[in-house]
Amino acid sequence: MRDDGIDMGGTAARRPGEPWRELNDVGCGYLSVYFSEPLARWPIREITRPADNKSDPNIETGTYGLFSTCEPGMRNRIVHDGAATVFFLTTRKKHQGRVISGYYHLGWYTEGTQGAVNRDYALAADTVRFIDPILATDLPEPLATLCSAPFRTMKPIDALAVASLRSLCDERPDRTKEYLGEVTRIESFARARSGYAYPSWAREGGFTWDDADDYYQTDAELSKVPNSSKSRKWRCRVCGYLIKSGALLKKCPLCKQMATLAPEEEVA
Ligand SMILES: [Zn+2]
The missing domain is CATH 3.10.590 (ph1033 like fold)
Structure with a gap:
């Protein structure tokens, strides 16, 4: 049991406050x-x-x-x-x-x-x-x-x-x-192999609670975004970057903006 009350085998994290x-x-x-x-x-x-x-x-x-x-x-x-x-x-x-x-x-x-x-x-x-x-x-x-x-x-x-x-x-x-x-x-x-811990997201480090603030919902104007892309390609509506990924990413790997990616479907 951790001192913040979360039973987690002794690792450092914190009990969620706002907006949880x-x-x-x-x-x-x-x-x-x-x-x-x-x-x-x-x-x-x-x-x-x-x-x-x-x-x-x-x-x-x-x-x-x-x-x-x-x-x-x-x-x-x-x-x-x-x-x-x-x-x-x-x-x-x-x-x-x-x-x-x-x-x-x-x-x-x-x-x-x-x-x-x-x-x-x-x-x-x-x-x-x-x-x-x-x-x-x-x-x-x-x-x-x-x-x-x-x-x-x-x-x-x-x-x-x-x-x-x-x-x-x-x-x-x-x-x-x-x-x-x-x-x-x-x-x-x-990271030793590619310079990134998570190369598909251009992310050097791992994840801690310090990263969480970027991943909360803050935009009241959100629209529906498909969760999959048949072409496995996604376009960022802010920077225009086209990425290949099996899954929708929450953060654009290039401009690091949140919730900006949408599927880029090939035109037949
Ligand atoms: Zn972007």
Whole structure:
């Protein structure tokens, strides 16, 4: 437990104040699948994913959807349904199958840069716990079937499944510090190779709470922006820069303005 009251394996972050609001918890939750880093010893997010560097789950701040545009539908439902516990699943190597690596218990939410009009909510955890990964098929039933059945990116789960998965995670040693160490190590590795920890965003450093202020919703005039681009190309409406990215980025890599990118679709 940290001195600011957030249970997170001893890392430095802070309890969210403004503009964060308390998230309702009705007991249910989500399973959330993420790409894991092939170069890491622990299954952290895929920081080095080519042209699509990943910032979520952002365990260094205990946030989800603050720095990325991942899973707007899930974030929206979490806020509106009070589904406050998210379990993270990933596949390390195809033949090994899916593992559960940890969970967030979410305590707060706020509007992200794209605003509520785009269902863009950022989520912040009051508890972050990552563990020695458990193979989904090794879980007791019905959790094994629930977690290993094919679904693409996320699945809502009921309160009973949340309670069972959470107690399985809580009875295992907390490895969050080891995961955090791998985030730092992989960022340094990427920086040594390209000059950037996150080359797809021209971002040299990692993420801390000091970066959060740039990612809050401040523009009341926001319009709807598609979350995907068939061409994987995006144009900045401020500086005109054309970027290639698998996902919509919240910040323009060139002019560093927020919420300025829109899909650039090829004209047939
Ligand atoms: Zn720009």
